[in-house]
Amino acid sequence: EIVLTQSPGTLSLSPGDRATLSCRASQSVTRNYLVWYQLKPGQAPRLLIYDASTRAAGVPDRFSGSGSGTDFSLTISRLEPEDFAVYYCQQFGTSRPITFGQGTRLDTK
């Protein structure tokens, strides 16, 4: 089972700032099959990025994903008020079961 470790646990920033969230895998993720989700209380989780760097439909271009192998990141170029949420990475490579990171909380400073 691949363990995904997200850092930092909490990130405190202001609107307009740049946010960089990290997701590190305990072993290489097959074909960079890694995704990012955004979770807000009372809302359905939202798919942001799949295959490490492809934005899902309707996701603003301020969100970008990068990385390969064991090190991945999600960058939000200029934070909007609605971006403050919890973010999770998930891998779906050949190592099963699929696993999630423990999440990064993005808070308003």
Place this chain on the structure above:
Amino acid sequence: EVKLSESGGGLVKPGGSLRLSCAASGFTLRSFAMSWVRQTPGKGLEWVSTINGGGDTTTYADSVKGRFTISRDNSKNTLELQMTSLRVDDTALYHCAKDPIPDMVRGDPYYFDFWGQGTLVSVSS
């Protein structure tokens, strides 16, 4: 518009049972594998179970294997999760979630392009 809406959560004692449902609309349910994923404040997100589009292949997390049963009724556009022998650590918000890639055969999850808001299951004496 894809919509997933869960129901059936509630408070149950350890050892009890509960049946969750997910109503799906806006897409052809039988074409996609569907899953249950649970969310807790302490452990975050955890995949629970997946069923293929045809309904004849299922996979389960080790933590629920033998206690939970996933099923679907494509004619009614519904997904269900029968939970038995519930434990305190099954307490969570349970989401149904849709696989992004049409495949009636595969019962193993990839990732999830649409989720429901979830239904809360509390297991406590």
